[in-house]
Amino acid sequence: MSKEQKLSTESYKGVRDFYPEDMAIQRYIFDTWAKTAESFGFERYDASVLELSELYKSKGAENEEMVNEQTYTFIDRGEREVTLRPEMTPTVARMVAGKRRELTFPLRWYSIPNLFRYERPQRGRLREHWQLNADIFGSHSSMADAEIILLASEILKGFGAKKSDFEIRVNSRKLWNAYCDSWKLSDDQRKNISGLVDRKNKISGEEFISSSKTILQDETIHQEFCALMDGTSSAQEKPEHAELMNVIESLHALGVQSATYDPTIMRGFNYYTGTVFEIFDTNLDNRRSLLGGGRYDNLTGLFGGDPIPAVGFGMGDVTMRDFLESHSLLPQNLQGVDIAVIPMSEEYVAPAEKIAATTRAAGKKAYVSLADKKVGEHIKQAEARHARAIIVVGEEEIASGIFTLKTLADGSTTTGSIEDLLK
Amino acid sequence: MSKEQKLSTESYKGVRDFYPEDMAIQRYIFDTWAKTAESFGFERYDASVLELSELYKSKGAENEEMVNEQTYTFIDRGEREVTLRPEMTPTVARMVAGKRRELTFPLRWYSIPNLFRYERPQRGRLREHWQLNADIFGSHSSMADAEIILLASEILKGFGAKKSDFEIRVNSRKLWNAYCDSWKLSDDQRKNISGLVDRKNKISGEEFISSSKTILQDETIHQEFCALMDGTSSAQEKPEHAELMNVIESLHALGVQSATYDPTIMRGFNYYTGTVFEIFDTNLDNRRSLLGGGRYDNLTGLFGGDPIPAVGFGMGDVTMRDFLESHSLLPQNLQGVDIAVIPMSEEYVAPAEKIAATTRAAGKKAYVSLADKKVGEHIKQAEARHARAIIVVGEEEIASGIFTLKTLADGSTTTGSIEDLLK
Numbered sequence: 001m002s003k004e005q006k007l008s009t010e011s012y013k014g015v016r017d018f019y020p021e022d023m024a025i026q027r028y029i030f031d032t033w034a035k036t037a038e039s040f041g042f043e044r045y046d047a048s049v050l051e052l053s054e055l056y057k058s059k060g061a062e063n064e065e066m067v068n069e070q071t072y073t074f075i076d077r078g079e080r081e082v083t084l085r086p087e088m089t090p091t092v093a094r095m096v097a098g099k100r101r102e103l104t105f106p107l108r109w110y111s112i113p114n115l116f117r118y119e120r121p122q123r124g125r126l127r128e129h130w131q132l133n134a135d136i137f138g139s140h141s142s143m144a145d146a147e148i149i150l151l152a153s154e155i156l157k158g159f160g161a162k163k164s165d166f167e168i169r170v171n172s173r174k175l176w177n178a179y180c181d182s183w184k185l186s187d188d189q190r191k192n193i194s195g196l197v198d199r200k201n202k203i204s205g206e207e208f209i210s211s212s213k214t215i216l217q218d219e220t221i222h223q224e225f226c227a228l229m230d231g232t233s234s235a236q237e238k239p240e241h242a243e244l245m246n247v248i249e250s251l252h253a254l255g256v257q258s259a260t261y262d263p264t265i266m267r268g269f270n271y272y273t274g275t276v277f278e279i280f281d282t283n284l285d286n287r288r289s290l291l292g293g294g295r296y297d298n299l300t301g302l303f304g305g306d307p308i309p310a311v312g313f314g315m316g317d318v319t320m321r322d323f324l325e326s327h328s329l330l331p332q333n334l335q336g337v338d339i340a341v342i343p344m345s346e347e348y349v350a351p352a353e354k355i356a357a358t359t360r361a362a363g364k365k366a367y368v369s370l371a372d373k374k375v376g377e378h379i380k381q382a383e384a385r386h387a388r389a390i391i392v393v394g395e396e397e398i399a400s401g402i403f404t405l406k407t408l409a410d411g412s413t414t415t416g417s418i419e420d421l422l423k
Numbered sequence: 424m425s426k427e428q429k430l431s432t433e434s435y436k437g438v439r440d441f442y443p444e445d446m447a448i449q450r451y452i453f454d455t456w457a458k459t460a461e462s463f464g465f466e467r468y469d470a471s472v473l474e475l476s477e478l479y480k481s482k483g484a485e486n487e488e489m490v491n492e493q494t495y496t497f498i499d500r501g502e503r504e505v506t507l508r509p510e511m512t513p514t515v516a517r518m519v520a521g522k523r524r525e526l527t528f529p530l531r532w533y534s535i536p537n538l539f540r541y542e543r544p545q546r547g548r549l550r551e552h553w554q555l556n557a558d559i560f561g562s563h564s565s566m567a568d569a570e571i572i573l574l575a576s577e578i579l580k581g582f583g584a585k586k587s588d589f590e591i592r593v594n595s596r597k598l599w600n601a602y603c604d605s606w607k608l609s610d611d612q613r614k615n616i617s618g619l620v621d622r623k624n625k626i627s628g629e630e631f632i633s634s635s636k637t638i639l640q641d642e643t644i645h646q647e648f649c650a651l652m653d654g655t656s657s658a659q660e661k662p663e664h665a666e667l668m669n670v671i672e673s674l675h676a677l678g679v680q681s682a683t684y685d686p687t688i689m690r691g692f693n694y695y696t697g698t699v700f701e702i703f704d705t706n707l708d709n710r711r712s713l714l715g716g717g718r719y720d721n722l723t724g725l726f727g728g729d730p731i732p733a734v735g736f737g738m739g740d741v742t743m744r745d746f747l748e749s750h751s752l753l754p755q756n757l758q759g760v761d762i763a764v765i766p767m768s769e770e771y772v773a774p775a776e777k778i779a780a781t782t783r784a785a786g787k788k789a790y791v792s793l794a795d796k797k798v799g800e801h802i803k804q805a806e807a808r809h810a811r812a813i814i815v816v817g818e819e820e821i822a823s824g825i826f827t828l829k830t831l832a833d834g835s836t837t838t839g840s841i842e843d844l845l846k
Contacts, residue, residue, distance in 0.1 A: 009726050041789065047438075050495075118499070128471050136793070147776065303431075353570065360463070371528065
């Protein structure tokens with residue numbers, strides 16, 4: 001490439017560069033996720049972003065379409081078809097199934113993977129995003145469902161969200177399937193009506209009613225369906241309803257009062273088998289879904305052997321950051337060092353490095369201001385770097401061994417030897 | 424896919440699954456890297472693993488070959504040629520160049536990216552690995568070179584390595600180029616002789632001498648070359664030698680005594696322009712290179728504008744873990760929770776969850792043992808999970824409100840209300 005041809009400084013389309021300011025927010029989000037998950041005894045795992053494409057094709061035709069049209073899939077030099085993972089659940093199911101004989105169940109596992117989707121970039125729908133994934137493997141207990149939802153709720157509270165900032169809506173695929181069974185729906189009808197319910201909030205009430213009528217055809221069934229959606233049906237007659245209420249009551253007992261039954265919660269993936277849930281922002285201007293998950297008891301069966309029951313959820317970094325920003329929950333001072341050591345001129349850089357080393361040995365973050373500039377410029381830079389204090393190093397200080405520590409927030413100063421100042 | 428066709432649980436070839444045990448080690452390594460870099464005031468950044476391929480083709484023909492033969496490169500659906508990054512330096516140069524007007528130099532930046540190379544998998548040469556990258560941008564000062572080397576040294580010490588566990592060898596591309604200039608070597612000769620020096624430790628002494636003779640041809644030049652390699656030349660006559668000794672003496676002044684001049688240190692990448700260095704394990708059985716880096720003052724020039732001087736290094740996770748294992752530096756107890764709450768039977772799961780919630784509210788990690796098993800089995804599992812203590816919850820405990828906290832390490836017990844036990 002000749003000197004005239006300048007390289008572009010743009011990132012690849014639809015992915016993000018994390019400069020330190022954004023990275024500090026990203027790390028705050030990841031750290032809060034990790035800390036809360038670990039407080040529940042969840043253990044962290046990870047895997048490569050590269051997976052064999054067959055992992056995503058196995059779950060049925062609709063996923064095959066997803067792999068072909070919405071993923072980064074390519075053929076490697078060994079003629080293997082490889083995909084950049086679009087979600088983590090197939091990977092974790094593969095890992096759990098792969099060591100099922102060595103692992104002690106139930107497992108509580110979490111991860112913070114990056115995921116790729118080949119989509120037209122738009123707000124909140126980038127081609128790459130990060131997601132917290134937390135799952136319990138090996139428990140059929142409804143308390144595992146309740147605990148997963150409690151964890152999601154505690155994570156939001158861990159960011160400083162109030163209970164009133166979000167609400168939890170829970171449904172059961174089992175209960176929904178029991179309705180579909182009682183209505184004797186065909187496979188096509190089930191698929192179409194489930195898809196319609198999943199889109200309910202994106203279409204008008206009239207369209208919802210007319211489309212559901214078209215799918216269900218039978219008038220009595222349609223009335224039952226509408227009653228179910230409105231919450232006026234006799235759902236409580238079904239045993240699956242009691243199971244679901246068990247999860248919700250356990251949540252109430254654990255202090256999660258905002259959990260309610262919502263028959264319209266469906267979740268996109270077809271691998272869910274029981275409880276499904278979503279958490280919504282209660283902000284009237286933006287009632288977005290913050291996260292969702294559910295029980296998927298059959299997925300590990302794809303790898304052979306008895307399926308291992310599982311329940312979990314996923315929570316994206318972009319949605320999380322939007323939520324924290326709109327509720328003013330992002331802390332200040334995510335960046336910064338304790339002390340900037342400022343040499344008066346070039347010859348004091350070496351002693352400044354020694355002072356910085358002493359400062360670090362005392363457990364504080366310190367850097368030496370290397371630029372060949374006037375002291376005023378160094379101080380401006382220290383402010384830009386969010387340094388909490390500065391120490392200037394010049395002839396007088398070196399001769400006397402007496403230094404001045406200046407706190408930048410209030411301009412207050414303390415004088416003494418470096419050892420004294422670090423106390 | 425039919426039920427008979429089982430999906431494989433293997434990961435993609437040459438990449439790793441991180442089960443919790445391995446993940447705990449990986450996180451310990453990343454956390455120690457991050458903590459030490461931040462103690463020097465380095466700020467963390469990140470970017471996507473996806474980059475446009477042109478980023479790697481720009482550095483000259485040898486890199487074009489590398490992109491074509493050793494990277495994961497594919498065409499996306501928008502006909503763009505995309506590469507999974509094989510190294511981080513081009514990315515960070517792109518990012519720094521992209522915001523050169525907004526950023527305040529010098530910058531201290533670090534990142535822990537995953538990198539991909541399409542290579543035949545072998546020990547320590549996986550297709551995906553992670554690497555700490557730390558760089559100072561915008562300083563020509565030799566103190567920046569010294570500080571980068573000091574940081575690398577402090578990271579090893581941060582893992583508990585003794586000064587005698589590793590040695591630092593420093594060279595200067597500028598000094599080497601001055602020799603090549605004085606010998607009036609052609610471009611081909613320079614490239615071939617540099618490549619030979621880079622491979623010195625992989626070939627025999629005889630082969631090194633005969634190959635260098637073939638490349639250099641002239642007998643006097645060959646004698647000078649051999650004297651340089653042996654450390655018996657008059658290198659100190661060159662001004663570039665004084666510059667290099669400046670870096671080494673600064674390191675000595677900062678307490679890094681093991682830094683020495685080694686004329687055979689070359690480093691593979693052709694973008695280095697000044698100081699180059701490597702740190703070696705002093706273990707006689709395995710004198711491997713642990714990390715390396717150097718000054719590259721021209722790379723950002725590829726993006727237009729004046730080049731921004733830079734110095735940095737990279738350090739891989741696989742080499743790091745090998746080093747820690749062979750020197751017995753990996754800490755025990757990287758995994759674990761404070762308290763496992765064990766319900767005597769299913770009906771005590773709900774109160775156990777409440778106790779766990781109280782424990783977490785007190786800042787401790789706690790999980791509820793969900794398995795439907797006997798108490799002895801629960802305790803075995805708590806040991807497998809590295810729980811430090813257990814609390815059993817049954818009829819008697821619930822009735823009295825008095826619980827027993829048992830420390831697993833020594834079997835000692837304390838009795839009292841949950842609030843008392845958490846103190």
